[in-house]
Amino acid sequence: MTRRLFCFPHAGGQASSFAGWTGLAPDGLEIVPLEYRGRGVRYGESAYANYDQAVQELAHAISADQAGGMPYGLFGHSMGALLAFDVASVLARRGEAAPRCVFVSGRNPPHRASDAEQGELDDGRLMHLLTEVGGVPDALVSNGRFLKHYLGRFRDDLVMLRSRSTIESGVRLDCRIVVMHGEDDTAVATAWLPEWARYSRAGHDVLAFPGGHFFLHEHPDRVLPAVAEALT
Template sequence: MIPADHRASSAPRLFSRRAHARSRLVCFPHAGGAAGGYRGWSLDAPWDVEVRAVQYPGRGDRFDERAATDMESLLDDLVPGLTKGFTGDELASCVFFGHSMGASVAYEAARRLALTGRPPAALVVSGQPAPQRTRGGDLHRATDAELLADLRRLGGTARDVMDNDALLEALLPAIRSDYRVIETYRPSPGQVLGIPVTVLYADDDPEVTAEEAAAWGEVTAGPCEVEVFTGGHFYLETRRATVLPRVFEAVRAALPETATAWPSTP
């Protein structure tokens, strides 16, 4: 259960506290996703990495709130929760992770924080073209049946959800809003980031090409690494045993050298 003090708040959700955490992985869900999708990651995290996840309005414990329909209003909602949810030192040790739409949201949140002098330590993006290669689209204007067909095509929605007509009817407005956010998103010009960026994608994912993935290197003056998997758009689930260690490796790599050593064993 999500702690009561996080309800109706934009602060990132915490599922499993790491008392000796040296870094925090802050996850941004895909279109139609919710913070709870990262609960398993929080349980599988190493002892020194604490996993949190942002909760977009209109889903999860924020279901009764109006979903954002553009990137700017979504950031207006989320970024204050990031700055209030962490101390300065904690935010400096955060690594942002986003999959699909979440990659673009994580990137733009990092840009906003960088303008205040408080950027995250690193950014890990997954399954999404670089911002300047965004494809756009108009599925957010499509019929419910066409929107559902796209969800089935991508395969990231649980079968028990897809088979529950009443639940789908309740979730579709937020899903449609998410599609509108990413399909109308265009990055604004501005200074590039100065932090490490790790790019993960599947070579059989129709939503991102190798060229579109490599273009993430243009968003930062820091190092950029690209790693390829297989497993379709939601390879995060089909290749989880391989992907998750790679994500945590990127988190650990962002720690200062003086903080990377494991504690000695007896």
């Protein structure tokens, strides 16, 4: 049976960051990378006005895609993990078919704000944040124009995250939450990750993988089989 996996990129990222997963996914797992406004094929569109607009629009896209009722999961990395969780919450409130699992990758639970979402957002600090987690592509370091564009995109996403409404502590999904992280990821606190349990009635798992913040691209051969098994 085919299962569909909707993938939410990290802050500053775009759908192409999941391009390598398409050819590596196990049989029966269809990878569907989501594109944010102003990125990739949506480059000409203006950025989201706020976080809620992003959540509502992404939830609508998944709802429209799922008209046929195919089993599916949501996979979000870093900022994308929070978006995936909130989109699942919106779909639940609408009474729509729930995902089988929500995979939250490289992200502390919602009530634990990350350092990146606090403080100044000047270019120097953004470069520091990205360098710490290995989030500056080598091709950008030597290209000032594209690096500035990338930093602007990253800044836009962090500003959008700051517009997220007050945490709804009572939100609990009816599907399982699978927490994934890299063993050397300095962007998450492993002691906090089990706290994702408070957001699901169906239970949770915490899975560690070799690598840093971008372990999912360093070791897709390990991550994708784990995703496929959880969606079975």
